[in-house]
Amino acid sequence: MTAMLAAITPWKDRAGAFSSLRLIVFLALLVPAGSLLFDALTGANQPEPLRGAMHDSGTDAIRILLLSLLVTPLRQMLRWPRLAELRRMVGLFALSYALLHLLLYIAYQNWGLLRALSEIALRFYLTIGIIAVLGLTVLGITSTDGWVHRMGGRRWRQLHRAVFVVAALGLLHFMLQAKSDVTEPMLTAGLFLWLAAYRAVAPEGGSPGFWQLLAISLGAALATALGEAGWYALKTGVNARLVLEANLDVSFGLRPALWVLIVGLALTLARDLARRIPRPNRRARRVRAVA
Incomplete structure (x- = not known):
């Protein structure tokens, strides 16, 4: 019910x-x-x-x-x-x-x-x-x-x-x-790698530390770049090095690896900022609620 x-x-x-x-x-x-x-x-x-x-x-x-x-x-x-x-x-x-x-x-x-x-x-x-x-x-x-x-x-x-x-x-x-363009599949795959890595290193009931999250973000972005380069090399014959170099050229927009890195860094900074905001303890909240 x-x-x-x-x-x-x-x-x-x-x-x-x-x-x-x-x-x-x-x-x-x-x-x-x-x-x-x-x-x-x-x-x-x-x-x-x-x-x-x-x-x-x-x-x-x-x-x-x-x-x-x-x-x-x-x-x-x-x-x-x-x-x-x-x-x-x-x-x-x-x-x-x-x-x-x-x-x-x-x-x-x-x-x-x-x-x-x-x-x-x-x-x-x-x-x-x-x-x-x-x-x-x-x-x-x-x-x-x-x-x-x-x-x-x-x-x-x-x-x-x-x-x-x-x-x-x-x-x-x-x-x-996907046919020739795997931009979004690669982006979602990179974000999934971040989530899976987070789950692997997170302590029971808590989140990983700042440096762990930073390493996860960098690792997920690198894996995304390598995955995209490997995919195009195997599927279309495009030189993998050229695909990797494209991640550094933002004139045509951000590649999936850079988006994964940006999202990972944003979450890492959000976690750090949340730790800096003082929180009232539970006893204080209960006292105010009773009052």
């Missing part, structure tokens, strides 16, 4: 009180759906509206899945406990866009389910994609408090750590289906 009420009134917290934070995030997560609807009504994706909507919904699913993985690091770095209550909502939105992506793919196949299944079985990147959607579906179904009680906290946490495997498969699907 609690899970049902939460789904009906996502702007309320666990205690049933109105939460402006939850409402803002809920409305923000609806923006991609609104954009898809607007494009459908205006014919923005002509001449293949279904194909365009299919790709856009898949990209939205990947972006929002990465946001769900960012919730815990932000909560720990900014020391903002209320962010934890957003994790389930963001994850379920990622699942919703992934299922929409799958539905649009079936529609793109003229609703031929057998044909769609055949294509999924024969094409490696589609097989990976459906595995990611199925994995995300399992995580979505078991995200409720009821499943936490059924499985026990330890087993439930072990299962939901698989979200990193699901995200990695989704990113691989995203990258393999």
Whole structure:
């Protein structure tokens, strides 16, 4: 019943009180759906509206899945406990866009389910994609408090750590289906590397230190640059050195590696600033509340 009420009134917290934070995030997560609807009504994706909507919904699913993985690091770095209550909502939105992506793919196949299944079985990147959607579906179904009680906290946490495997498969699907331009797949892959590295070094219940976060940011940016260079070298035959050098030329815009570095440094500085802001202790807050 609690899970049902939460789904009906996502702007309320666990205690049933109105939460402006939850409402803002809920409305923000609806923006991609609104954009898809607007494009459908205006014919923005002509001449293949279904194909365009299919790709856009898949990209939205990947972006929002990465946001769900960012919730815990932000909560720990900014020391903002209320962010934890957003994790389930963001994850379920990622699942919703992934299922929409799958539905649009079936529609793109003229609703031929057998044909769609055949294509999924024969094409490696589609097989990976459906595995990611199925994995995300399992995580979505078991995200409720009821499943936490059924499985026990330890087993439930072990299962939901698989979200990193699901995200990695989704990113691989995203990258393999790209044609000549892998700018966004590489950017999302680099951000995922940052999140995975953060999870690997973060102490229990806390965030890594400043220098650890700095090293993670530099490492993720370097891995992104090397990955992009290797991809173009293998896929198109472009000299890897030229791709690496392009990361230093900002006259045509920032490459994915530089964006990963910028985001990583911004999060590192945000963590450091959050530590410098004095916080009242819990006892003082309780005294003021009683008064």
